[in-house]
Amino acid sequence: MNVISQETPPVLSIEKLTLALPALADRAHAVEGVTLAIAPGETLCVVGESGSGKSMIAHAVMGLLPKAVKPAGGAIRLAGRDLLSLDEPAMQDVRGREIGMIFQEPMTSLNPVMRVADQIIETFEAHGLHGASERRARAVALLTEVGLPDPPRLAKAYPHELSGGQRQRVMIAMALALEPKLLIADEPTTALDVTTQAQILKLLDNLRHKHGTAVLFITHDMGVVAEIADRIAVLEKGVLVEEGTADQVLGAPRHAYTQKLLAAVPSLVPPMRPALPESPPVLSVEGLGKIYRKRSFFGTAREVRAAEDISFSLVRGETLGLVGESGSGKSTVGRCCLRLIEPNSGRIVLSGQGSGDLVLSDLGPTALRQHRKRIQMVFQDPFASLNPRQTVGRIISDGPVAHGVARVTALMKARELLELVGLSANAVDRYPHEFSGGQRQRIGIARALALEPDVLVADEAVSALDVSVQAQILSLIKDIQSRLGLAILFVTHDLRVAAQICDRIAVMQRGRIVETGPTAALFAAPQHEYTRQLLAAVPGGGRFGH
Amino acid sequence: MNFLKRFCRNRGAVLGLVILLAVVAFALLAPSLYPSSPWRMVGRPFMAPFALERFPLGTDTLGRDIAAGMVHGARVSLMIGVVSTIVSLLIGVPLGAIAGYAGGFVDDALMRFTEFFQTIPSFALAIVLVAILQPQLGSIVLAIGVVSWPPVARLVRGEVLSLRTREYVQAAVTIGQSTPRIIFSQVLPNTVAPIIVMGSLMIGSAILLESALSFLGLGDPNLMSWGYMVGAGRTRLLDAWWISFFPGFAIFLTVLALNLAGEGLNDALNPRLARGRE
Secondary structure, three states, rough: OOOOOOOOOOEEEEEEEEOOOOOOOOOOEEEEHHHEEEOOOOOEEOOOOOOOHHHHHHHHHOOOOOOOOOOEEEEEEEEEEEHOOOOOHHHHHHHHHHHEEEOOOOOOOOOOOOOOHHHHHHHHHHOOOOOOOHHHHHHHHHHOOOOOOOHHHHHOOOHHHHOOHHHHHHHHHHOOOOOOEEEEEEEOOOOHHHHHHHHHHHHHHHHHHHHOOEEEEEOOOOOHHHOOEEEEEEOOEEEEEEEEEEEHHHHHHOHHHHHHHHHHHOOOOOOOOOOOOOOOOEEEEEEEEEEEEEOOOOOOOOOOEEEEEEEEEEEEOEEEEEEEOOOOOHHHHHHHHOOOOOOOOOEEEEOOOOOOEEHHHHOOOHHHHHHHHHHHEEEEOOOOOOOOOOOHHHHHHHHHOOOOOOOHHHHHHHHHHHOOOOOOHHHHOOHOOOHHHHHHHHHHHHHOOOOOEEEEEEOOOOOOOHHHHHHHHHHHHHHHHHHHOOEEEEEEEHHHHHHHOEEEEEEOOOEEEEEEHHHHHHHHOOHHHHHHHHHHHHHOHHHHHO | HHHHEEEHHOHHHHHHHHHHHHHHHHHHHHHOOOOOOOHHHHHHHOOOOOOOOOOOEEEEEOOOEHHHHHHHHHHHHHHHHHHHHHHHHHHHHHHHHHHHHOOOOHHHHHHHHHHHHHOOOOOHHHHHHHHHHHHOOHHHHHHHHHHHHHHHHHHHHHHHHHHHOOHHHHHHOOOOOOOOHHHHHHHHHHHHHHHHHHHHHHHHHHHHHHHHHOOOOOOOOOOHHHHHHHHHHHHHHOOOOOHHHHHHHHHHHHHHHHHHHHHHHHHHHHHHHHHOOO
């Protein structure tokens, strides 16, 4: 990391910025009295959990605040000029020319019906720069600079022809087209896979060294921060609680909130685990395969092999992690185990205590519905997985009621379950929107447990949560597992989480399991090339690994 | 209450609601305001409005009181509007829900069936249906219901298509709920808001359709309706404008009020969209 002398005037200085939220919001100010400065060529990471106001700062700098949020005080100075006092036309000129921005979603931030090069050329057009042929030449040069393969051909491609990482590179090329002094990156790698994320972070770092661009990097991921930051600012509920160099903040955090955030980052070193007693498997999957066919009128239909020849087994009390990048088929396998997606081939066998073997994959619709309770699922998105129009009690008791239990009895059980997952029993009468993300995920777990399953499939169950909440939910899952002896299939893309919770790990790539092994052994000595790549790409490996 | 507050923020919607309540009040009070039949000839024909205090809106070609016809017509228009909308919801909602939830072949078949109705001009179909079934209250309601359900089915299908991939619907599958139960308890309750909005707008178009039918003489011959009054007075539009004007204006006001109120409902039920419009 480069050392920047304090004397250089900052590119961007935010002074006592306060942004007012509308009257009905849960707090008065989105951010309150925030003072920050970024020197040329410096990367400042603003970190905080969801709702901390970190994105609002980025939007305030760009002049893109939602209508309901109003600046209530302070100043944003870009090279000495106060941006808050500029009118819309002046601000339009600043955007692109002096500040570039990269957004989170590479899928939605490019126009799907415009060629890639034309979108970059638009930036020049908007500012009336260069002639037609030079614009095109520059666009191709930019695509070359951000490391895209075969830039002249790629310039003519449409966004849907590119991968997520390639699209994000195009976004970076657009943001840097006019050589702005400041680049704002709002969670630019959150939607990307770890290996792609590592490449994009490296690219950003190279480019700012080369051009001396200051970078305002907004993120919630401490690992990413450790990779890229020169200085770090920590926001808690809109208030700046700590600011300092990366080494200071990560190495010796002073504020309790920063310490809590850092402590919550799961370690890549798997904890010691007692060996499980020998027992017959509860769930065994043999030769599972799933092919997605796209219906088409003419010609041959397109086939995607989402899962191929997948075999594994789970014993009582064991957690098997299914890890891989997006598109590796891990979620498909998880859902096939419950037959939420119908597998094309393979056998899924459930064998509980005393209930004999049950070939789940051979059951007809009616029998399947009766036996579904033995394998349950915890979903990814705590906001989408609970019906907004039902009370929590109804949500949890619906399962037992569907299996013939009286509603009153099921509601009594729901109260017990809510206490088991760490919520108060009177939550039964409340609606999902009254709960936070972590609390909702607890409700989702209670719903799955209401049917007393033998196997739980957790599909990215903690991916949508902030790190501190994530740690709580992980320990809850562990606690419940040791109490009830559940077998858990834990689907995740996050190797840190997998290291903490899984007994064994299966690594998936393009629909196949490439490596399986006990967690500690797999992390210590990965056998397959792809596993090694994944492990190397985990952000902040050096700092948080050991 | 939050819902009421959001509704009241839309001035037009409040105005619409006030007009609507006035029309409903007239319709309810019709038997006590004008106890005798609106078809009875009570005075000289072609009396201008306000010429006599007894007939504030004048009399028509046969000497019938126009005010009495208006008030009784409100009953008919509102009733046909509401009942035929309920009929079309009863056809459209289940069809849309089944198509959206089942998908695949069932979806294709039901949507082609829906398109079949959409390709026939709805007014022509309504005329044919009423003509075949004899112009009576029941057949008019049925005809309007039959021609206006396709948009409902399309709307519900779209909503259900997006809702059925939600995780809470998948969760309901994994806990073993039966399919009808999932549709009724998980999916449909979440489509209520757009259905209510669409329903309120459909009442307006049903009233228009009924007026058009009775204008052509295809109304129920025993019921006084606004459309019939406009049709009956149309030959004397130049010298006795009031015969057609008042019922026509009533149709205009009622449909406008329904649309305003429907839009207000839309804003109040989808607060996020409404805020974006400001």
